[in-house]
Amino acid sequence: SQQGEEDPQALSIQEGENATMNCSYKTSINNLQWYRQNSGRGLVHLILIRSNEREKHSGRLRVTLDTSKKSSSLLITASRAADTASYFCATDAFNTGNQFYFGTGTSLTVIP
Amino acid sequence: KAGVTQTPRYLIKTRGQQVTLSCSPISGHRSVSWYQQTPGQGLQFLFEYFSETQRNKGNFPGRFSGRQFSNSRSEMNVSTLELGDSALYLCASRQGARYEQYFGPGTRLTVT
Numbered sequence: 001s002q003q004g005e006e007d008p009q010a011l012s013i014q015e016g017e018n019a020t021m022n023c024s025y026k027t028s029i030n031n032l033q034w035y036r037q038n039s040g041r042g043l044v045h046l047i048l049i050r051s052n053e054r055e056k057h058s059g060r061l062r063v064t065l066d067t068s069k070k071s072s073s074l075l076i077t078a079s080r081a082a083d084t085a086s087y088f089c090a091t092d093a094f095n096t097g098n099q100f101y102f103g104t105g106t107s108l109t110v111i112p
Numbered sequence: 113k114a115g116v117t118q119t120p121r122y123l124i125k126t127r128g129q130q131v132t133l134s135c136s137p138i139s140g141h142r143s144v145s146w147y148q149q150t151p152g153q154g155l156q157f158l159f160e161y162f163s164e165t166q167r168n169k170g171n172f173p174g175r176f177s178g179r180q181f182s183n184s185r186s187e188m189n190v191s192t193l194e195l196g197d198s199a200l201y202l203c204a205s206r207q208g209a210r211y212e213q214y215f216g217p218g219t220r221l222t223v224t
Binding site (some may be wrong): 030031033035040041042043044045048050088090092099100101102104105 | 116145147154155157160168170200202204209210211212213214215216217218220
């Protein structure tokens with residue numbers, strides 16, 4: 001399976017701190033995307049990073065991609081209580097018809 | 113632009129019945145994918161349609177089927193419902209293979 005895995009499974013931090021979560025995957029990819037999901041709701045797209053990119057920023061979010069290690073990290077700086085959610089990475093590849101495979105998710109709790 | 117919409121948002125069905133879920137993609141998006149999310153299995157890919165053709169299919173039994181119309185709207189059908197089909201069903205759309213995928217709010221299906 002190409003399914004990724006996020007690490008850690010759960011993370012609890014104080015408001016204002018930075019949160020880092022990691023995603024590992026198994027085969028070569030085309031793109032990697034990060035999503036946020038609030039309890040029981042749809043997924044919100046955060047960032048897409050392509051296989052030829054190493055780092056992308058969006059507001060308080062920073063995503064890195066290391067294709068040699070088949071891993072990505074999502075950094076949320078200056079966290080807020082509203083960042084409390086589950087975070088998923090999703091990968092796709094040409095050799096699987098660009099089908100998306102989701103990781104298992106990291107549950108982030110930001111304590112006010 | 114309006115986001116991805118799904119109807120209905122909540123549904124309660126009895127084992128053995130069938131159900132049809134509907135998804136309207138973002139205007140201009142020709143690809144629609146369906147996912148099942150459960151606490152035990154996480155996010156599982158069901159199938160993807162592009163320009164009315166099924167492009168990818170996940171590992172689900174034949175009771176799960178879908179279709180896409182000429183206006184890119186998509187429907188997903190589950191026949192002979194089982195208790196294990198209780199899940200959040202998510203629809204997502206994108207312009208094409210190398211683009212971001214955007215999700216709808218989901219349909220919460222409960223099978224009793």
